[in-house]
Amino acid sequence: MFEKQLRFTEKNTLFQCIVFILLTISLCLCIVQVDVYGPENIPADHVLNITLDLFCMAVLLILLMTGILERNESRANHALLRFICMLHLVIFLDLCTWSVSGLADHVRTHLVLTTLYYIVQGITLFCFWQYFRFEQKLEDRLADTVNRALFDLMLLYIAAVIVNSFTGYIFTISPDGELIKQSFYPLVYLGALLVLTMLNYYIFTTRMRRGERFLWLQYEILPVIGSGIEMLFPETNLTHTAMVIAILIIQSNIHLQRQRRLKEQEAKLAEQNVAIMISQIQPHFLYNSLTTISNLCRKDPEAAEEVTVEFSQYLRMNLDSLKITTPIPVSRELDHVRIYLELEQRRFGEKLNVEYDIRETGFTLPALSLQPIVENSVKHGICEKECPGTVCISTEKTDRGFLVTVKDDGVGFDMNAPVKQDNRSHVGMGNVRDRLASMSHASMEIISSPGNGCETRILIPADQAIKR
Numbered sequence: 001m002f003e004k005q006l007r008f009t010e011k012n013t014l015f016q017c018i019v020f021i022l023l024t025i026s027l028c029l030c031i032v033q034v035d036v037y038g039p040e041n042i043p044a045d046h047v048l049n050i051t052l053d054l055f056c057m058a059v060l061l062i063l064l065m066t067g068i069l070e071r072n073e074s075r076a077n078h079a080l081l082r083f084i085c086m087l088h089l090v091i092f093l094d095l096c097t098w099s100v101s102g103l104a105d106h107v108r109t110h111l112v113l114t115t116l117y118y119i120v121q122g123i124t125l126f127c128f129w130q131y132f133r134f135e136q137k138l139e140d141r142l143a144d145t146v147n148r149a150l151f152d153l154m155l156l157y158i159a160a161v162i163v164n165s166f167t168g169y170i171f172t173i174s175p176d177g178e179l180i181k182q183s184f185y186p187l188v189y190l191g192a193l194l195v196l197t198m199l200n201y202y203i204f205t206t207r208m209r210r211g212e213r214f215l216w217l218q219y220e221i222l223p224v225i226g227s228g229i230e231m232l233f234p235e236t237n238l239t240h241t242a243m244v245i246a247i248l249i250i251q252s253n254i255h256l257q258r259q260r261r262l263k264e265q266e267a268k269l270a271e272q273n274v275a276i277m278i279s280q281i282q283p284h285f286l287y288n289s290l291t292t293i294s295n296l297c298r299k300d301p302e303a304a305e306e307v308t309v310e311f312s313q314y315l316r317m318n319l320d321s322l323k324i325t326t327p328i329p330v331s332r333e334l335d336h337v338r339i340y341l342e343l344e345q346r347r348f349g350e351k352l353n354v355e356y357d358i359r360e361t362g363f364t365l366p367a368l369s370l371q372p373i374v375e376n377s378v379k380h381g382i383c384e385k386e387c388p389g390t391v392c393i394s395t396e397k398t399d400r401g402f403l404v405t406v407k408d409d410g411v412g413f414d415m416n417a418p419v420k421q422d423n424r425s426h427v428g429m430g431n432v433r434d435r436l437a438s439m440s441h442a443s444m445e446i447i448s449s450p451g452n453g454c455e456t457r458i459l460i461p462a463d464q465a466i467k468r
Contacts, residue, residue, distance in 0.1 A: 049094075049095075049098050050095055050098050050099070052238070052240065052241050053091050053092075053094055053095040053098070053240065054095070055241070056091050056240050056241055056244040057088055057091050057092065057095075059244050059248070060084055060087060060088045060091070060244060060247070061088070063084055063247060063248070063251060064081065064084050064085065064088070066251070074134070075134040076131060076134040076135040078134075079127065079130045079131035079133075079134045079135075080131045080135075080250065082127050082130070082131075083124065083127040083128050083130070083131050083247075084247065086120060086123055086124040086127050087124050087240075087243060087244070087247070089120050089124075090117065090120050090121050090124050090240065091240050093113055093116050093117040093120060094117055094240060096113045096117075097110060097113045097114050097117060097179075100113065100177065101177060101178065101179070102176065102177045102178060103177045104175060104176050104177050105177075106177060107173050107174075107175065107177055110173045110177055110179075111165060111172075111173045112165075114171065114173070114179060115161055115162065115164070115165045118161045118188060119158050119161050119162070121188075122154050122157045122158055122161070122191050123154065123158075125154070125191050125192055125195050126150055126151065126154045126195075128195065128219075129147070129150055129195050129198065129199070130147075132199055132202070132216075133147060136202065136206060138202065138206075143202075146198055150194065150195065150198070153191060153194060154191065157187075157190070157191050160187060168182060169182055169183070169184045170182055170184045170185055170187055170188065171185055171188075192223075196220050196224075199216070199219075199220060200220070203216050203217065212253070212257075215249060215250075215252075215253045218246060218249050219246045219249065219250065222242040222243070222245055222246045222249075223239055223242045223243050223246060225242060226238040226239040226240075226241060226242030226243070265438065289307075289311050289343055289347075290311075292307060292343075292346050292347050293307050293308055293311065296346075303346075307343065307346055310339050310342055310343055311343060313339050314336070314339045314340060314343060317335075317336045317339070324367045326439070327364035327365050327366055327367075327439055327440050327464065328364060328365070328366070328367050329361065329363075329364055329466060330361050330363055330364065330365055330370075330395060330402075330404070331361045332367075333365060333367065333368075333369065333370050333371070334358065334361075334370070334393070336367075336368070336370075336371055337370050337371050337374050337393065340371055340374065340375065341354050341374065341378075341391070344378055348382075348383075350388055351382070351388045351389070352378065352382055352388070352389065352391070353388060353389065353390040353391070354390070354391050354392075354393070355390055355391070355392045355393070356392075356393050356394070357392065357393070357394035357395075357396075358393075358394065358395050359394070359395055359396045359397070360395045360396050360397045360402060361395065362397075362465055362466050363402040363460055363464050363465050363466060364440065364460075364464050364465075364466060365404070365436065365439075365440055365442065365458070365460055365464070366432075366435045366436060366439045366440060368432075369432050369435060369436055369458075370393075370404065370406065370458075372429060372431075372432050373406045373429070373432065373456045373458075374391060374393065374406055376429065376454070376456075377391045377406055377407075377408035377410065377454060377456075378391060378408075380410070380411075380413070380454075381408040381409075381410020381411060381412070381453060381454055382408060382410045383410075384410065384411045385409075385410050385411050389408060389409050389410050390408065390409055391406070391407070391408045392405070392406075392407045392408070393405070393406055393407075394407075398459075400459060400462075401442075401459055401460050401461045401462045401464070402459070402460040402461075402462070402464065402465075403457060403458070403459055403460075404457070404458040404460065405455065405456070405457050405458075406455070406456045407453065407454070407455040407456075408453050408454055408455075409453040410453050410454060411450070411451065411453075412448045412449050412450050412451055412452045412453050412454055413448050413449075413450060413454065414449065414450055415446070415447075415448055415449070429446075432444065436458060436460075440460055440461070440464050441461050441463075441464075442458055442459060442460040442461065442464070443458070443459050444456065444457070444458050444459075445457045445458075445459075
């Protein structure tokens, strides 16, 4: 996993460096433009379009850096970063064409740059489709067919633009360095229309929230408006600016979705807390604890008072855990485990032995994450054993992080056997594993076999250490 994250960081850092270099070159081109025309003779449309291109490139660089720093390795995020990089290259090539526009000595250069511009523009449209596909998780056969068709059309479009550099049936460059649109120039918009058609099909046929459908439509409406203004006023180029604004909307949508997922995760964790609390305060445990207190009231009133205090502390800790949404110090969780084990030792006497080997307490973990594991060792390991048994709890610091181990010498179980379908709840250990992963990025491993007890290992990353 670490090597994968390292490759992700290195690759996207390279993207970031390339985009930064392009932005630097763009600034140099602006200086050349000023030097060629003179500050007072630069055409107004050149100033406007070059300024918009520089603004868009700067915004895209910030968005790219933000996307890289998030370290999101999903396919959708990779596709979004590729789309941003390709759009940045499109705007860079557009800026280059504006830098040589109107220069009779650079007609050939203008033609090459314009050809590259339209080629990269076609690739950018396909990258945007890829982002939409991965973001919406379109994995059906129709989506695969559409993806292949759009890819083939992109290749045909690129071939047509390359052929145009020799035939001039789409666009040409006049002897004075100006772009002339020919009769087949509408082919330039054909790819965009096809992509927008497929996007609209999926937007209106896929189940989406109303707000999410509106945001996806904004990605289309703004560039279309920009293109419309560009047709009315050919000297201005607002399409790229509109696309950058659309990407800003994309980023806003991503953050809104992330906040919604966080809220859903918090609600799920709250439900898991309730489920774990209920699974730990089972009727049989309450009944056995109260029966123990009742028996001690006749035999040893002082001991009965101590057990009552312990039992009340146990209940209070379980109830307090419902309000805790962040990891707690392991020492606090161990206090809860000790109270539980003391209550069980009052009940089982010498049959239950407990050993502690606590070498490290400077880290955190979710509340009620150890107690269910210890209860499993007592209930399903030691209690089903004829002779006395021992539960060992240890903590230590390793090169990989903090290791918590709960081990018993009970009857064990077959890890390959199917889960018993009885009336008891089996959510406890599954919830513990989920909460460890989501709240502390920790992993849990269980090792057991019939007759050899059970060992549960929890590995908590070093970044969960308590800040001192």
